[in-house]
Amino acid sequence: MEIVYVYVKKRSEFGRQCNFSDRQAETNVDIQPDPSQAKNFIERDPIDAAIQCASDMSEHEVNTERFEMENEGVNHLEGGWPKDVNPLEMEQTIRFRKKVEKDENYVNTIIQLGSLMEHCIKQNNAINIYEEYFDDEETADVADEPPSAKTINVFRDPNLIKRTATHLSWHPDGSKKLAVAYSSLEFQRSSKDMSYESYIWDLENPNKPDLVLRPSSPLMSLEYNPKDSHILVGGCYNGQIAYWDTRKGGQPVELSTVEFSHRDPVYGMIWLQSKTGTDCFSASTDGQVLWWDIRKLTEPTETLVMDISRKGVLENALGAIALEFEPTMVCDEPLFSLRLQDNGRFIGCGSKLGTVTLLEVSSGLCTLQRNEKNLATAMFERETKREKILEARHREMRLKERTKAEGKEEDVKVETEEEKPEELLARVQKEFFEIIEAEIRRKERAAKLSKAQEKEVTDENEDEDPYKEE
Known part of the structure; x- marks a missing residue:
């Protein structure tokens, strides 16, 4: 069974390109001559040197070990459950997990396995040469562009x-x-x-x-x-x-x-x-x-x-x-x-x-832009202060109106009784039927008026007809 996974990634997500530029030479190591080594110097006289017109060329071959590839698959089945637990029953598996998680050795075992797994995972880490170490200090600038x-x-x-x-x-x-x-x-x-x-x-x-x-x-x-x-x-x-x-x-x-x-x-x-x-x-x-x-x-x-x-x-x-x-x-x-x-x-x-x-x-x-949180917080605080000022203003106006109303009602006090539900229902029904009767009368008047207008138009047409028999 061949397992293939195609990973697709845009070029823009690879990171920035490494740019190299010229700079002045820097001296890293300076080794001074040793005068004591001068006695070991031997002059050669004469010196023979061979010269040819063609350039020197060499050939080198390396036969590396062949890398063999194999396709393997793993069929993972539900395992590790006791005989009295049916892995297909969700209630039984959840009950068994809760029982195991309450065990004291469970936490210690998970911590030990976690350290081993972390060691294996870190072996696959790679160095990111574009890593940003100070992302939390300041958000990156976002170019001013229209939303799209x-x-x-x-x-x-x-x-x-x-x-x-x-x-x-x-x-x-x-x-x-x-x-x-x-x-x-x-x-x-x-x-x-x-x-x-x-x-x-x-x-x-x-x-x-x-x-x-x-x-x-x-x-x-x-x-x-x-x-x-x-x-x-x-x-x-x-x-x-x-x-x-x-x-x-x-x-x-x-x-x-x-x-x-x-x-x-x-x-x-x-x-x-x-x-x-x-x-x-x-x-x-x-x-x-x-x-x-x-x-x-x-x-x-x-x-x-x-x-x-x-x-x-x-x-x-x-x-x-x-x-x-x-x-x-x-x-x-x-x-x-x-x-x-x-x-x-x-x-x-x-x-x-x-x-x-x-x-x-x-x-x-x-993307969160620079100072966006501060601006939003300032806006909310400003609106909160404005709302409190408006509430205080409305409270003051209501107090003045209540004071005036109480001054006028000190001399005359009228006690009103609440309308009973039966009386309210009867009044609503009476108003409803009155509206219906008024609407019926209005439609009847409109129908009579339209008939009268049609009759007038018919009489005028008969008077203006030149071919009408006298």
């Missing part, structure tokens, strides 16, 4: 029937991969031949997906686990929740049951920063937020029901419905999803036809 972004890669939906890239998620470890959820957002427009697959793309290879995810229904949202980069959780169009382990392939490890899932498409997934890293939240337009444990997706851990009239707030907050705007420099298609990399250097844009465009922003937008 350039296209690095374009990842297109490999299916013939194009779908919308509904959600993007960056790989938490180095952001070298991008998970994209594909689905059709047009209601009842999907055909039978439309694929349900979503993909994980490698930034270095835009021609073929790195991994294919095969859900039971098109994915509306997809999120990497920030603690375990091999685990992803996704929300489907039919309301189900599924999670994948990339080490086990593209089929979901577990899928939530339909009766305990959402009733509408799942537009948002959020991982909970818990100790185990297995809890997540899902949000849908059915007005529910469900708390899930991926180790048990048969039913949610908790259900948070929201007001269905405010579901639009949830959609906008979780990025469920992205605004469609006129295409500009990114691509010629409407954009429906947007995700920024953790370090702020790359931006992924998903379009309606499933095209994901990778943009690299200019250094002026993502």
Whole structure:
């Protein structure tokens, strides 16, 4: 089995070129003559020397030892577990790890192994002749340039029937991969031949997906686990929740049951920063937020029901419905999803036809410039002082108004009783029916007026007709 890894790096990332220049000669060592060695000097007389017209040439051959190469592969299986622990059961492995970590010898063993591993790792270190030793002292100057972004890669939906890239998620470890959820957002427009697959793309290879995810229904949202980069959780169009382990392939490890899932498409997934890293939240337009444990997706851990009239707030907050705007420099298609990399250097844009465009922003937008922190801090302090001054001014004005009002109300005090709920309901109903009757009368008057105007126009036309029989 041949294992090949192609490492691609831009010339601009190699570092600065070594420039050599002329300088004055420097004396490093000065050895003075020894007079005692003069007695060992012998003059040669005569001296014979051979001279020829052709230049001297020599030839030298070296036969080095041949370097032999072999291709080897390693098939690593889960091992080291006791017989009573099933490595395929996550709960058993987690319970066993916690038990081992509480052992006193565990820490000492890890420290000893860490020192050995550190020694082996340092053997592969190389000297960086361009290393900056004083980066923390002062930030590098950034050239004044207008903010811009350039296209690095374009990842297109490999299916013939194009779908919308509904959600993007960056790989938490180095952001070298991008998970994209594909689905059709047009209601009842999907055909039978439309694929349900979503993909994980490698930034270095835009021609073929790195991994294919095969859900039971098109994915509306997809999120990497920030603690375990091999685990992803996704929300489907039919309301189900599924999670994948990339080490086990593209089929979901577990899928939530339909009766305990959402009733509408799942537009948002959020991982909970818990100790185990297995809890997540899902949000849908059915007005529910469900708390899930991926180790048990048969039913949610908790259900948070929201007001269905405010579901639009949830959609906008979780990025469920992205605004469609006129295409500009990114691509010629409407954009429906947007995700920024953790370090702020790359931006992924998903379009309606499933095209994901990778943009690299200019250094002026993502690099901390000189005195930027100080300027921002000064601005916040200035705004804080301004806010305190305005609050004090408003407090003073309210105090003056309250003093005036109290002076006027000292002579006359009117006690008002609160309106009962029954009286309030009756008054509102009466006002409502009065508005309806007024609107009906207005429409009747408008209809009579329009009929009268039509009759007048008809009479005028009959009077002006020259062919009318007298």
